[in-house]
Amino acid sequence: MNRNNRDRGYKRLKKKVHLLLDPTDGGTFWDQVINSLIVCLILLNLAAVCLETVESLYQGYRSWFRNFELFSITIFSIEYLLRLWSCTCIRKYRHPLKGRLRYILSAGSLVDLAAILPFYLPLSGLDLRSLRVLRMIRFMRFFKLGRFLNASRVIRRVFASKKEELLISVLLVFTLIILAASAMYFVEHDTQPDKFSSIPETMWWSVATLTTVGYGDVYPITSIGKTLTACISILGIGMFALPAGILASGFSEEFKRKEARVAAACCPHCGMALYE
Amino acid sequence: MNRNNRDRGYKRLKKKVHLLLDPTDGGTFWDQVINSLIVCLILLNLAAVCLETVESLYQGYRSWFRNFELFSITIFSIEYLLRLWSCTCIRKYRHPLKGRLRYILSAGSLVDLAAILPFYLPLSGLDLRSLRVLRMIRFMRFFKLGRFLNASRVIRRVFASKKEELLISVLLVFTLIILAASAMYFVEHDTQPDKFSSIPETMWWSVATLTTVGYGDVYPITSIGKTLTACISILGIGMFALPAGILASGFSEEFKRKEARVAAACCPHCGMALYE
Amino acid sequence: MNRNNRDRGYKRLKKKVHLLLDPTDGGTFWDQVINSLIVCLILLNLAAVCLETVESLYQGYRSWFRNFELFSITIFSIEYLLRLWSCTCIRKYRHPLKGRLRYILSAGSLVDLAAILPFYLPLSGLDLRSLRVLRMIRFMRFFKLGRFLNASRVIRRVFASKKEELLISVLLVFTLIILAASAMYFVEHDTQPDKFSSIPETMWWSVATLTTVGYGDVYPITSIGKTLTACISILGIGMFALPAGILASGFSEEFKRKEARVAAACCPHCGMALYE
Amino acid sequence: MNRNNRDRGYKRLKKKVHLLLDPTDGGTFWDQVINSLIVCLILLNLAAVCLETVESLYQGYRSWFRNFELFSITIFSIEYLLRLWSCTCIRKYRHPLKGRLRYILSAGSLVDLAAILPFYLPLSGLDLRSLRVLRMIRFMRFFKLGRFLNASRVIRRVFASKKEELLISVLLVFTLIILAASAMYFVEHDTQPDKFSSIPETMWWSVATLTTVGYGDVYPITSIGKTLTACISILGIGMFALPAGILASGFSEEFKRKEARVAAACCPHCGMALYE
Known part of the structure; x- marks a missing residue:
């Protein structure tokens, strides 16, 4: 009974985490806050990628860029792991192993992976940069947020x-x-x-x-x-x-x-x- | 009784002045005439601001520009004071002091103030000029006039x-x-x-x-x-x-x-x- | 009786001429032919005005341009006189003298006059040319022809x-x-x-x-x-x-x-x- | 009876060939495959015509271009002959001789002929090339294919x-x-x-x-x-x-x-x- 309870609590937590990261239509307040923060981080990353290409800025704030990179990679890695852990809530990815593998190979997840992987691999500087541009695709997640949901759905349907x-x-x-x-x-x-x-x-x-x-x-x-x-x-x-x-x-x-x-x-x- | 009458006449005058300066939907003939004249003055001011930047014109007609500036500042100052006096007709700004303070801080009123204030302050020439550009926003009042009213409302609603x-x-x-x-x-x-x-x-x-x-x-x-x-x-x-x-x-x-x-x-x- | 008949025949002729030159909605075959011919002449005049400005062409075909000018001025003059004569068919211009004077001062008629008058006056070459450009406004008559009538009416109404x-x-x-x-x-x-x-x-x-x-x-x-x-x-x-x-x-x-x-x-x- | 059967089989074959080359609305699978292949060949020809004009490519792959030209001319010739043979299926071109002559003079057929004829005639290089551009008009056949059919019909109707x-x-x-x-x-x-x-x-x-x-x-x-x-x-x-x-x-x-x-x-x- 005790264990059953713990199990249920674990499942509820997983579901909550899943909902926090991937809010459906009428998300609660905290879902939207978390999502807005991640979107802001993506936007800041985007700005950093753009501004890094300005030679004078990059020379002056090199350490700032590196620290921000470290910080955001940490956040994105945690986000990716939490998503991977909680994805089994969706019926499609229910299976603990096969479901997660399938989730890894889904389009959205591959983009997420592509955004953090280059940092962990000793790749050349140029490749890293061009892959980081891919992260901008995550910028589209912006359109998922609250009030835009209805309008963007109309446009997509048209x-x-x-x-x-x-x-x-x-x-x-x-x-x-x-x-x-x-x-x-x-x-x-x-x-x-x-x-x-x-x-x-x-x-x-x-x-x-x-x-x-x-x-x-x-x-x-x-x-x-x-x-x-x-x-x-x-x-x-x-x-x-x-x-x-x-x-x-x-x-x-x-x-x-x-x-x-x-x-x-x-x-x-x-x-x-x-x-x- | 006499005083009451005078009070009523005072209130009626205030209301008339308010309507003259800010005509609603089906304004009478004189409301539109006054408004058209102010709009014309704004347009002429606009033209003056534009033409002042043409070096050759400014050198030739310097006194003309100064006199026109004096004239229009006078008119705009009178208009501003009349608006400030009569604004208590609106329920929102009913209170003689708090209402008027609130009116001063309203968007439209700040623009009006910004258009005349620089003249009274010993500011540098450049600041004055750039603030004068703000006056162009008052140009939008043009869209309030008579026949445009309905059409512009449709566009705004769309x-x-x-x-x-x-x-x-x-x-x-x-x-x-x-x-x-x-x-x-x-x-x-x-x-x-x-x-x-x-x-x-x-x-x-x-x-x-x-x-x-x-x-x-x-x-x-x-x-x-x-x-x-x-x-x-x-x-x-x-x-x-x-x-x-x-x-x-x-x-x-x-x-x-x-x-x-x-x-x-x-x-x-x-x-x-x-x-x- | 005889005279009455002649009068009636004269009126009928006048009406026919008027209809030929200014066909209404469902014009007969000949109305459209005459109108198409005049439109073609206007288009050719238009082309001539354009091509005359090409120095090389003008030098080579100077006489051709002059002859075409003479020919088209003749046609346009006849057209203008016939219009002036037959305009009394319209109720608005019914009066033989006042009606005709009014017709002369109507917008369409002034354009027609402006297209032929310069030729008869000893004006300088340049003025003549620039006035001839006005003739292009007559090109708009093109839109009056048969099948365009309905479509252009829709556009104008919109x-x-x-x-x-x-x-x-x-x-x-x-x-x-x-x-x-x-x-x-x-x-x-x-x-x-x-x-x-x-x-x-x-x-x-x-x-x-x-x-x-x-x-x-x-x-x-x-x-x-x-x-x-x-x-x-x-x-x-x-x-x-x-x-x-x-x-x-x-x-x-x-x-x-x-x-x-x-x-x-x-x-x-x-x-x-x-x-x- | 035997001959009648053979005749019927011959007619059925002709009809099948006709349908294969010119599928109507709800074409079967094979009609669409054949048509897609021909459209692909046209697109490849189009690409070849474009790329031939790139001097460096043409010098390097001259024999490849020639062979592809030979191959596609063969296919287009066979297609043309099969069309000519099977066109009598259409009521309009029913007559074995007059119908076929009429078919040859139809717009679509003339384009097809213009695409292959230059190869058989000892024409100068330039003429051949400019005629080959005409082949691009056949590219429009692309719009006939399956799923585009409905949409392109709507556009054409509008x-x-x-x-x-x-x-x-x-x-x-x-x-x-x-x-x-x-x-x-x-x-x-x-x-x-x-x-x-x-x-x-x-x-x-x-x-x-x-x-x-x-x-x-x-x-x-x-x-x-x-x-x-x-x-x-x-x-x-x-x-x-x-x-x-x-x-x-x-x-x-x-x-x-x-x-x-x-x-x-x-x-x-x-x-x-x-x-x-």
């Missing part, structure tokens, strides 16, 4: 429901980029052989033109090339209009669907909520 | 109802900017160490690319860098499409809500307005 | 119903341009006194940035300036999203209004059209 | 239902480009006679400005020119907003139409599908 239309517009953009580059290569190659040296090289121009970035390092100088560019950049307007239109209708539909759900959850006679 | 989705798109933009800058730094740093000298410096490039401004002062020259830029600038198209889609659905919903309000205010049998 | 929201977004753009220019002037003036010489001059930079044109002739070089530019150009994304969202909801509403009209014109029992 | 509004916005863009170019020519010609040398030349600037590409090779330097550019580039924002708004309402309407179809196909009592 993207999911329109993913085929959006994929087609991306394909259209690529088709246009290749067609524009090929046509421009034949038109401008003879006049500017250094800038329009090959079709893949010309694609740099067609990307900059169709996305209306227009750096201005490459541009046509022949009349035919300029006329062609005019047509292509006007088509480029459509490249912006298409996804905007698709997403606009996606958001409208999502809103209507939500309204329908609300209406279905209400008594048709008195308008009061039936459930939820 | 932004309010979609503020979380919009905030998330801004966060997405920032995430993309940082990720793009980090990736580009590792790719281009060795080839162009002066332009991609650090991640914060590279963020200048990623902002210019993702917002499709493309000044052309910094751009990649390696093949990998160009390919990466192509992907990033195509993602940049989405940066425009997302808020456009969000706002489009926001305006549609606002329109539907207005229609529902209109429908609810009509008799379902004859279609005539029931109230308002 | 713009009309949303004109206040659109005006506010334009005002917001201007406010942002001025605020951005003022802020940038104080930040960059000391470092680049030649490019950010005054606030009006800096507005050139803020326009290029907020509209994401980004010529690249002026850009900040200080860290604060670059950070400010980043914020401003991200706000610039909103400048595109706002009108896009407004217009999107405008088109949706227009579509719904049309559907409602169609539904109202149908028998609620059998769905057949009741009228129109 | 474009079809809004083609007049879109055409008008394109016309508006052209009108604006010409008007802006004419105005700018008169303003900037005297200051920058080399860059704003003629109206057609100035159109290059107005295209780059209105589409917000902004290469930065041509920009105004006079005050009037800059003011004009500001107005034009703000109008350029509308150029993006208009098609975005049109397409957004198009997608919403398409969604509503689909919903109406689904509703019409359901029993109004139980909600179950009646047909399809």
Whole structure:
């Protein structure tokens, strides 16, 4: 009986730890505090990675950067171990050994591991740095926090429901980029052989033109090339209009669907909520 | 009785002054005239601040600028004092002393004070100038005027109802900017160490690319860098499409809500307005 | 009786001429042919005005340009006189003299006159040219033709119903341009006194940035300036999203209004059209 | 009987071949495999055409490019002949000779022929190359494949239902480009006679400005020119907003139409599908 109690307490603790680290929808106050702290640490790490590349700062505060690195690696290691320990709460990773192995190989967990592993291995400086950039992906965890939850879910749902239309517009953009580059290569190659040296090289121009970035390092100088560019950049307007239109209708539909759900959850006679 | 009458007349005057300076929805003719005149004066001040920075103009019309400054400071001071006197009409600032102190510390009032205070204090020329720029915020009062009232309220309501989705798109933009800058730094740093000298410096490039401004002062020259830029600038198209889609659905919903309000205010049998 | 007949025939002819030159909605075949021919002549004139500015072409085909000018002036003069003669068909310009004078002073007619008058007056070459550009406004008549009629009416109606929201977004753009220019002037003036010489001059930079044109002739070089530019150009994304969202909801509403009209014109029992 | 059977088998084979090469909506597994393979070959050809223009690659892998060319020409020739043989399955091309001639002259078939013909004719190298670019149009066949089918049909339907509004916005863009170019020519010609040398030349600037590409090779330097550019580039924002708004309402309407179809196909009592 005593042991049973201890076991139950152990399980409850594990569940609590799991919830603290990975809060679901309506997390309690402490879940959100812990998560906010970890997100802040990730953001500070992110800032440190960015600022370390500024030579003058790195020279001046070298020890500060190292200490912060040590501190955050410690926190992240503890976090990783606690996650690994408590993951068996989820049905999917229930098995003490196989479940944990499976958890280690899950996408989110691999990112977490990649963020701390380089420190423990005697790797070269450059590799370490580039792996640390991966940690920025954890920055996306920011979107998980409390109030953003609902809004980001709407955006994700809109993207999911329109993913085929959006994929087609991306394909259209690529088709246009290749067609524009090929046509421009034949038109401008003879006049500017250094800038329009090959079709893949010309694609740099067609990307900059169709996305209306227009750096201005490459541009046509022949009349035919300029006329062609005019047509292509006007088509480029459509490249912006298409996804905007698709997403606009996606958001409208999502809103209507939500309204329908609300209406279905209400008594048709008195308008009061039936459930939820 | 006599005193009571005088008191009432005093209160009525105060209320009239308050309404003249801060007209609500369906302001009368004179409210709008006074407000338009103040807005014009603000616009002229704005123009003066802008034109004063043109060296040749300032040298030629120095006295004109000084006189206009004197004139507008007088008007703005009178306006400020009248506002301060009449603010007790609002329930929130009812108390003669505490209410007025609270009013002074309100955002709008601080801006008004900031616009006139520098003149009365013996501050250095530069500080005065930069504070005068604050006056431009008062320019927003322009949107309060008559016919713009309804339209600007619709826009504000749409932004309010979609503020979380919009905030998330801004966060997405920032995430993309940082990720793009980090990736580009590792790719281009060795080839162009002066332009991609650090991640914060590279963020200048990623902002210019993702917002499709493309000044052309910094751009990649390696093949990998160009390919990466192509992907990033195509993602940049989405940066425009997302808020456009969000706002489009926001305006549609606002329109539907207005229609529902209109429908609810009509008799379902004859279609005539029931109230308002 | 004879005279009455002649009078009637004269009136009918006048009406026919009027309809030929200014076809309403469902114009007959010949109305559209005449109008298309005039539109073609306007387009050719437009092309001539453009091509005349190309020095080499003008030197080679000087006589051709002169003859075409003579020919088109003749046609336009005849058109103008016929319009003036037949305008009395419209109730507004019914009076033989006053009506015609009023017609001459109408906007469309003044443009027509401005297009032919310079030829008859011994004006200098330059004035003539710049006035001829005005003729391009007549190019807008193109939108009147047959099949475009319905679509362009939809677009005009959407713009009309949303004109206040659109005006506010334009005002917001201007406010942002001025605020951005003022802020940038104080930040960059000391470092680049030649490019950010005054606030009006800096507005050139803020326009290029907020509209994401980004010529690249002026850009900040200080860290604060670059950070400010980043914020401003991200706000610039909103400048595109706002009108896009407004217009999107405008088109949706227009579509719904049309559907409602169609539904109202149908028998609620059998769905057949009741009228129109 | 035997012959009849053989005939029927022959017809069935022809039909199968036809379906394999040109799968309709719900194609079977093998149709899609064959089509995917051909699309892959087209994509590889496309890549080869692009990479051939890279001098260094072409010198190194000349024989590889030639062999791949031989291989793909063989496959495309077989495909073309099989299509020509099996086209009589379609009612339109039923006649063995006239039908096939008609098929050869159809747009899709001419593109197919243009892709292989140059190889069989002793043409000059350049002509062959430019014709090979035409093959990229076959790349569009990609959009026919399985899962893209539905989404691309929605996009095409939206474009079809809004083609007049879109055409008008394109016309508006052209009108604006010409008007802006004419105005700018008169303003900037005297200051920058080399860059704003003629109206057609100035159109290059107005295209780059209105589409917000902004290469930065041509920009105004006079005050009037800059003011004009500001107005034009703000109008350029509308150029993006208009098609975005049109397409957004198009997608919403398409969604509503689909919903109406689904509703019409359901029993109004139980909600179950009646047909399809």
